[in-house]
Amino acid sequence: MTFSKTADAIKRADINYHMHGNTSIANHSLSGPxxxxxxxxxxxxxxxxxxxxxxxxxxxxxxxxxxREEIGEVAKESISSLGYTHTFAGNTCESTALLAEELVNLFNSNVDNSHISKVFFGHSGSDANDTNIKLMKLYNNLRGKFSKKKIIAREGGYHGVTTMATALTGIPAYHSAFDAPIDEIVRISAPSYYRFHKEGETEVEYTDRLINELEDVIEREGADNIGAFIAEPVMGTGGMFVPPKGYFGRVQEVLKENDIILIVDEVVTGFGRTGEMFGSKTFGIAPDMVTLAKGLTSAYAPLSASLVSKKIWSVLESSSDRYGPIMHGFTYGGHPVSTAIASKAIEILKRExxxxxxxxxxxxxxxxxxxxxxxxxxxxxxxxxxxxxxxxxxxxxxxxxxxxxxxxxxxxxxxxxxxxxxxxxxxxxxxxxxxxxxxxxxxxxxxxxxxxxxxxxxxxxxxxxxxxxxxx
Ligand SMILES: Cc1ncc(COP(=O)(O)O)c(C=O)c1O
CATH class of the missing domain: 3.90.1150.10 (Aspartate Aminotransferase, domain 1)
Structure with missing residues (x-):
């Protein structure tokens, strides 16, 4: 499709009618798009x-x-042969089912000790993080651990802007205007040696301090009240914080001891960004749940994925008769055009x-x-x-x-x-x-x-x- 409007007409339409994300209204009306x-x-x-x-x-x-023309062709084929199907009540299509299989295999074959079992599809990193928090709550409700719901999230962490993801995000500028439900969150320090070490503190001492803080926080809140820890392997939006050596290994030990699940937000780090297929591989993490988006389709279409480990899935599965359907799902989750594009994007990533x-x-x-x-x-x-x-x-x-x-x-x-x-x-x-x-x-x-x-x-x-x- 070609558009024939002049730059001025587009600018006027945008200033007059388009509400932008992450943009100052005052600046936009002055300087335009x-x-x-x-x-x-x-x-x-x-x-x-x-x-x-x-x-x-x-x-x-x-x-x-x-x-990428190849991706355009896949989109065209998917739209003209099917166009849409949803995933409620067991509906699926070829591209969505096969992408789920591919993602489980891709993650488990790239990340040591991982035990991913199932994939739930959404459309953005934010909604996939919300899904993962809801699944953590469901998991703990099904295990009778009704108070085990708080989430440890790090200062400077970025997890998106839906209501829950806003609360998970550790950047105050995102909270105040929107009354984010931050009382569900237990906030701890971000790991960046250069930025946060004290004068004279070595990297090892700095890491010790971070781990002590984590242990103290769990003791203070009570492990029975904490359901999950969420972390990006490398904190991107927060400030490009690459964790110190050994950080994730020690975090995982503490979480295991306290029966707290680890949600790894790979929205930025997934699909090659850190020089491995997943950031979890780079830092030796074996997550209980994973959040994927962005590189999943190389941004050619909106799609996110929540990866669920066997540990979580086995509780959901074994309670299914008694519990009934999982009342969570999106109209466009697992959209066939997006899932077809994602498979092609992964093929290109590997081929090249x-x-x-x-x-x-x-x-x-x-x-x-x-x-x-x-x-x-x-x-x-x-x-x-x-x-x-x-x-x-x-x-x-x-x-x-x-x-x-x-x-x-x-x-x-x-x-x-x-x-x-x-x-x-x-x-x-x-x-x-x-x-x-x-x-x-x-x-x-x-x-x-x-x-x-x-x-x-x-x-x-x-x-x-x-x-x-x-x-x-
Ligand atoms: C680590 C991380 N998680 C989640 C999100 C939110 O993703 P989305 O903007 O697709 O909702 C982002 C977006 O930048 C991100 O960087």
């Missing part, structure tokens, strides 16, 4: 013909790169060996960004894994003094990057800009990202100097 017209690989074009290098793959999701590419080119990009920022006075740390990295800004590098809250050096950098044709993102919890490119990125693309990023850092330096002067 970015109108994206077309895209290919990791480059996108706006309606005025400006080209941008998309170093964040949309919202960490466009893993296979833009403009993109998980390895994420590891090798991702690491190259990380090293190049480190080199390029080594002497820059306001870059405190560049960290990452696979094809995801974050640059953290500090006011004083020597003693790790952060900019005053609200100053926003990372926002100034991200805005400047745009002027140099690079899309990066200022994250909402700490002063970090991130890159998480499509996994198809090659070394030339990586060099180009670094070149544009370096130019942006150079031209934004007077602004950061001014921010520093205002802060100190």
């Amino acid at each position: 970015n109108i994206i017209k077309s895209a290919s690989g990791m480059r996108i074009k706006d309606i005025y013909g400006n080209e941008y290098l998309d170093s964040i793959a949309g919202l960490w999701c466009m893993t296979l790169g833009y403009g 060996d993109l998980v390895n590419n994420a590891k090798t080119v991702g690491n190259y990009l990380l090293e190049r960004v480190k080199e390029a920022t080594y002497e820059y006075p306001y870059v405190g740390e560049v960290r990452g894994i696979g094809a995801m990295l974050g640059v953290e800004y500090v006011a004083r590098k020597a003693n790790r003094t952060f900019f005053k809250k609200g100053v926003g050096p990372h926002k100034a950098v991200a805005d400047e990057c745009l002027k140099h044709g690079l899309i990066s993102r200022a994250l909402p919890f700490v002063d970090v800009t991130n890159m998480a490119p499509p996994l198809i990125i090659n070394k030339e693309d990586a060099d180009e990202c670094v070149m544009r990023f370096s130019k942006a850092l150079e031209s934004v330096k007077p602004t950061l100097d001014e921010m520093y002067r205002k802060s100190y």
